[in-house]
Amino acid sequence: MSEPFTLAVDAMGGDQAPDMVVEGLAIAAERHPGARFLLVGDEARLQPLVADCKRAQACCLVRHAPDVIANDAKVSAALRMRGASMRVAIDAVAAGHAQGVVSAGNTGALLALSKFVIKTLPGIDRPAMAAIMPSARGDVVMLDLGANLACDPRNLVEFALLGDMFARTVLGLTAPTIGLLNVGSEELKGHDQIRDAADILRRSHIACQFHGFVEGHDIAAGTTDIVITDGFTGNVALKTGEGALKLVNDLLRQIFASSLSSKLGYFLARSGLDQMKVWLDPRRYNGAVFLGLNGVVVKSHGGTDAEGFAHAVDVAVDMVTHRFNERLREGIGRLGGVLAQSGAGKPGLTPAISR
Amino acid sequence: MSEPFTLAVDAMGGDQAPDMVVEGLAIAAERHPGARFLLVGDEARLQPLVADCKRAQACCLVRHAPDVIANDAKVSAALRMRGASMRVAIDAVAAGHAQGVVSAGNTGALLALSKFVIKTLPGIDRPAMAAIMPSARGDVVMLDLGANLACDPRNLVEFALLGDMFARTVLGLTAPTIGLLNVGSEELKGHDQIRDAADILRRSHIACQFHGFVEGHDIAAGTTDIVITDGFTGNVALKTGEGALKLVNDLLRQIFASSLSSKLGYFLARSGLDQMKVWLDPRRYNGAVFLGLNGVVVKSHGGTDAEGFAHAVDVAVDMVTHRFNERLREGIGRLGGVLAQSGAGKPGLTPAISR
Numbered sequence: 188m189s190e191p192f193t194l195a196v197d198a199m200g201g202d203q204a205p206d207m208v209v210e211g212l213a214i215a216a217e218r219h220p221g222a223r224f225l226l227v228g229d230e231a232r233l234q235p236l237v238a239d240c241k242r243a244q245a246c247c248l249v250r251h252a253p254d255v256i257a258n259d260a261k262v263s264a265a266l267r268m269r270g271a272s273m274r275v276a277i278d279a280v281a282a283g284h285a286q287g288v289v290s291a292g293n294t295g296a297l298l299a300l301s302k303f304v305i306k307t308l309p310g311i312d313r314p315a316m317a318a319i320m321p322s323a324r325g326d327v328v329m330l331d332l333g334a335n336l337a338c339d340p341r342n343l344v345e346f347a348l349l350g351d352m353f354a355r356t357v358l359g360l361t362a363p364t365i366g367l368l369n370v371g372s373e374e375l376k377g378h379d380q381i382r383d384a385a386d387i388l389r390r391s392h393i394a395c396q397f398h399g400f401v402e403g404h405d406i407a408a409g410t411t412d413i414v415i416t417d418g419f420t421g422n423v424a425l426k427t428g429e430g431a432l433k434l435v436n437d438l439l440r441q442i443f444a445s446s447l448s449s450k451l452g453y454f455l456a457r458s459g460l461d462q463m464k465v466w467l468d469p470r471r472y473n474g475a476v477f478l479g480l481n482g483v484v485v486k487s488h489g490g491t492d493a494e495g496f497a498h499a500v501d502v503a504v505d506m507v508t509h510r511f512n513e514r515l516r517e518g519i520g521r522l523g524g525v526l527a528q529s530g531a532g533k534p535g536l537t538p539a540i541s542r
Numbered sequence: 543m544s545e546p547f548t549l550a551v552d553a554m555g556g557d558q559a560p561d562m563v564v565e566g567l568a569i570a571a572e573r574h575p576g577a578r579f580l581l582v583g584d585e586a587r588l589q590p591l592v593a594d595c596k597r598a599q600a601c602c603l604v605r606h607a608p609d610v611i612a613n614d615a616k617v618s619a620a621l622r623m624r625g626a627s628m629r630v631a632i633d634a635v636a637a638g639h640a641q642g643v644v645s646a647g648n649t650g651a652l653l654a655l656s657k658f659v660i661k662t663l664p665g666i667d668r669p670a671m672a673a674i675m676p677s678a679r680g681d682v683v684m685l686d687l688g689a690n691l692a693c694d695p696r697n698l699v700e701f702a703l704l705g706d707m708f709a710r711t712v713l714g715l716t717a718p719t720i721g722l723l724n725v726g727s728e729e730l731k732g733h734d735q736i737r738d739a740a741d742i743l744r745r746s747h748i749a750c751q752f753h754g755f756v757e758g759h760d761i762a763a764g765t766t767d768i769v770i771t772d773g774f775t776g777n778v779a780l781k782t783g784e785g786a787l788k789l790v791n792d793l794l795r796q797i798f799a800s801s802l803s804s805k806l807g808y809f810l811a812r813s814g815l816d817q818m819k820v821w822l823d824p825r826r827y828n829g830a831v832f833l834g835l836n837g838v839v840v841k842s843h844g845g846t847d848a849e850g851f852a853h854a855v856d857v858a859v860d861m862v863t864h865r866f867n868e869r870l871r872e873g874i875g876r877l878g879g880v881l882a883q884s885g886a887g888k889p890g891l892t893p894a895i896s897r
Contacts, residue, residue, distance in 0.1 A: 259728055323789055333725050336733050370688050370777040373614055378691050378774065403781025407789040416778075419733065422725040423775050424782040426758025431786035434678055434762040435822070442814030449811040456807030459797030467790070 191221045192507050194483075194500065195276035195285035198228030199255040200292025201489050201496070205232055208291070211496030213242040218497070219504050225285050227252050228272040250275060256296045258489060265296035266303060273297060277304045280482045287483025287503045289474075291496060297486055298334050298477060305482040308512070310519040313338075314479035315346045316418065316486065317353055318425065319472055319502075324409030328354050328363075332475055333422035343367065343384035343415055344391070349478040350413040351393055352518060356509045358412070365393065366401030366411035368420060376400060384415075432467055474499030476506060479515075483507055546576045547862050549838075549855065550631035550640035553583030554610040555647025556844050556851070560587055563646070566851030568597040573852070574859050580640050582607050583627040605630060611651045613844060620651035621658060628652060632659045635837045642838030642858045644829075646851060652841055653689050653832060660837040663867070665874040668693075669834035670701045671773065671841065672708055673780065674827055674857075679764030683709050683718075687830055688777035698722065698739035698770055699746070704833040705768040706748055707873060711864045713767070720748065721756030721766035723775060731755060739770075787822055829854030831861060834870075838862055 196212060198205040205228055212224050223246055226233055230251035237243045252275040256265045268274055273292050279285045281304045290297050298314070307314055317330035330346050331338065338346075347365050354363035367385055369377040374385070377400065388397040398411045403424060406414055416424065439460075443453035453460065465471070469488075473495040477484040483506040487499035506512070551567060553560040560583055567579050578601055581588055585606040592598045607630040611620045623629055628647050634640045636659045645652050653669070662669055672685035685701050686693065693701075702720050709718035722740055724732040729740070732755065743752040753766045758779060761769055771779065794815075798808035808815065820826070824843075828850040832839040838861040842854035861867070 261730065321789075323792065336725065368778060370691065370774055375616065403778040403783075404785030404788065406782055407785035419725055420775055420778050423723060423758040423771075423779050427761055427779040427782045428758075428786040430759030430762035431783040432790065433759065434676075435787065435790045435818075437678065438818050438822075442811060442818060445814055449814055452807040452809070452811030454807070455810065456797060456804040459800055459804055463790075463793050463797060467793075 191223055192504075193223040193225055193285040194503050194507070195225040195227060195279040195288040196500075197273045197276045197288065197290035197292050198226045198233055199252070199272040200290040200297075201487065201491065202291075203492065204291060205229070205236060207491070207493050207496055209233070209236040209240060209243050209247070210493035211500060212247060213240050214493055214497035215500035215504070216242050216246040218501065222246060222500075222504055223248070225250055225276070225279050227276040227279070228255075229253070250279070252276075256293050258293050260293055260296060262295050262299045265293060266299060274300055274304070277301055277484075280484075281305050286507045287485065289485045289487060289496075289499055289503045291487035291489050291491060291499070294333065294486055297484065301477055301480050301482070301484045305480050305484065308479055308481050308516060308519060311349075311479035312345055313342055314477045315342075315349055316421075316475050317350060317478050318475040319358075320406065320425070320428070321467055321472065322407050322409030325412075326358060327406060327409055327412060327414060328358065329406065329414040329416070329421055329425065330478065331416065331418040331421050332425050333418040334477065335418040337419070338380065338417040340380050340383035340387060343380065343417070344387045345479070346415045347384075347388055347393065347397070347413065349515075350415060351396065352515050353476070353478055353511065354412050356511050356514055357505050360412055362396050363412035364398045364410075365396050365413045365415060366398045366405060368406075368414055368416035368424070369400035369402065372400045372402060374399070380417075429469055432469070436464070436467070470495030470498055472498070474502035476502060481512070483512060546578055547859075548578040548580055548640040549858050549862070550580040550582060550634040550643040551855075552628045552631045552643065552645035552647050553581045553588055553604075554607070554627040555645040555652075556842065556846065557646075558847065559646060560584070560591060562846070562848050562851055564588070564591040564595060564598050564602070565848035566855060567602060568595050569848055569852035570855035570859070571597050571601040573856065577601060577855075577859055578603065580605055580631070580634050582631040582634070583610075584608070605634070607631075611648050613648050615648055615651060617650050617654045620648060621654060629655055629659070632656055632839075635839075636660050641862045642840065644840045644842060644851075644854055644858050646842035646844050646846060646854070649688065649841055652839065656832055656835050656837070656839045660835050660839065663834055663836050663871060663874060666704075666834035667700055668697055669832045670697075670704055671776075671830050672705060672833050673830040674713075675761065675780070675783070676822055676827065677762050677764030680767075681713055682761060682764055682767060682769060683713065684761065684769040684771070684776055684780065685833065686771065686773040686776050687780050688773045689832065690773040692774070693735065693772040695735050695738035695742060698735065698772070699742045700834070701770045702739075702743055702748065702752070702768070704870075705770060706751065707870050708831070708833055708866065709767050711866050711869050712860050715767055717751055718767035719753045719765075720751050720768045720770060721753045721760060723761075723769055723771035723779070724755035724757065727755045727757060729754070735772075784824055787824070791819070791822070825850030825853055827853070829857035831857060836867070838867060 315331040670686040
């Protein structure tokens with residue numbers, strides 16, 4: 188997209204902020220010439236960083252925010268900090284000064300502030316946190332990753348519809364397959380919420396995309412394009428997979444450094460090994476999106492570096508340039524609720540989204 | 543242990559049963575000269591298999607059982623099949639003809655039949671499924687892996703005590719550290735059940751071993767020796783980790799076969815790579831134990847091979863030779879309930895186990 192657009196960036200979120208953030212924006216700017224960044228945070232610290240970096244200078248506008256939301260801050264406290272960098276960045280989206288926001292700060296605060304300031308899209312009960320993960324058969328979208336620790340069938344079905352829209356618009360898939368994460372693939376496995384959600388999906392307009400239950404190993408196998416689960420399980424699964432990959436990565440590093448022969452071995456197999464390392468690099472999958480909000484909100488891992496932060500910016504750019512939210516809004520408006528039809532929509536609840 | 547002992551083995555459980563089972567016992571027999579196996583299943587199929595294998599012949603006694611519990615059988619149906627190989631094997635433990643049972647069959651049926659026939663130890667509310675997993679800092683015990691999909695604080699605390707006993711007796715650790723799996727390490731993270739369980743553990747006699755909350759990536763990092771979670775999350779986490787390891791393993795195989803140079807590279811780094819492969823081999827971690835039952839019950843993965851089944855037998859042998867259940871029974875008798883002290887013991891519930 189050649190049309191310019193602006194992303195608000197919380198410059199103070201993340202373990203190595205703000206340096207990492209400014210460096211990350213410089214990397215992202217090269218990939219997205221149309222992007223402008225509203226860099227929100229402590230002006231006195233940000234101005235010299237931006238001045239030192241030609242590429243950042245060309246795309247960043249600094250907006251001062253005196254406060255920072257700590258990583259261990261309670262949501263209730265975060266909601267009161269009107270001068271926090273995260274808050275000012277989100278306010279910029281609500282005011283129309285930016286099309287999306289990226290932050291590597293406190294996840295709970297980012298979700299709560301986004302819901303409070305930007306609001307949830309009409310028809311969406313609860314926004315979900317989604318991310319792209321590597322699998323043997325290509326990218327997999329998984330949600331929820333921690334925005335909603337406990338979920339009812341309605342939430343899970345909504346996540347399936349949000350994930351479907353995300354996979355279509357951002358990944359460009361035409362009929363992405365959907366799996367519901369469970370402890371077994373048989374219909375009678377799992378607890379009531381999951382079985383009820385599966386029943387609704389089987390009777391919905393995306394029934395032909397619904398693969399049924401999938402298990403933990405199906406995520407990396409890429410059995411389905413989309414994996415749906417509650418936020419507690421999704422968060423644990425995401426981090427468990429990342430941990431397992433890190434374990435192997437560390438072992439391989441040790442092995443290839445252990446002797447002259449091993450070092451030579453690495454050198455000979457280098458092209459494939461380096462490709463795998465790049466492909467599985469967690470930084471490449473950095474950037475979780477909150478789906479279902481009235482604006483683009485991307486959460487970067489707090490411990491990431493500039494390269495990882497740039498990937499989170501990529502995700503926000505993808506969401507904006509693919510007009511994800513506009514399409515989602517159209518989808519909600521065009522069709523009535525799957526849940527209402529299925530009887531899962533309780534009176535008083537807004538109708539479910541649909542395509 | 544030189545003293546001979548007998549394990550009852552469900553010869554008909556598992557995708558490649560009964561051949562895989564008999565071969566697995568032959569492998570295990572070499573490692574455990576004192577072990578005798580009561581091989582339960584279709585006599586007409588088992589006798590020739592045993593007759594064909596000298597090592598199996600020396601340690602196996604075939605006991606006929608006409609039926610097999612299918613993998614998709616409902617628990618209610620399984621409970622009625624008195625002639626099933628799994629049932630007859632469990633009956634042998636209850637009758638004192640064997641000190642433990644190993645099965646690669648239907649997990650739900652194995653748990654239900656074990657609870658029904660062998661019974662839960664007095665003082666234990668619900669048995670848990672535990673397994674050993676590889677980590678950067680050595681073996682980690684994780685439970686529950688699927689026996690209890692939803693857990694209250696009392697269950698989680700009980701799992702911590704069962705895991706502690708397992709790590710002490712079977713892994714030989716003196717003061718194993720315990721982590722409670724959550725979506726963050728901060729005290730205010732997660733849902734009520736986990737926070738309440740953490741509160742109880744912090745006030746218990748194993749408080750000094752309690753590390754607090756751990757996250758998904760802490761499993762492979764080996765942050766704690768024991769990871770406690772509900773059966774739903776544990777099952778998903780276990781399989782997600784296995785899936786991630788399989789993904790890397792498959793990629794490495796492709797890389798090292800992709801060119802002559804890569805093949806030579808593998809050859810040069812071979813000793814380390816092969817060591818890693820053996821160390822992370824899921825078969826080496828095959829064999830989940832049901833802790834809290836009045837006998838040793840080990841569940842092998844249904845899709846494993848003879849080598850994997852032999853590892854499940856190893857686990858059962860370890861449990862029997864380390865007299866896990868006797869020690870657990872002593873522990874329960876010797877001390878009163880952590881839960882009763884903490885106020886979590888509801889009236890009518892049996893007192894909690896303790897050391």
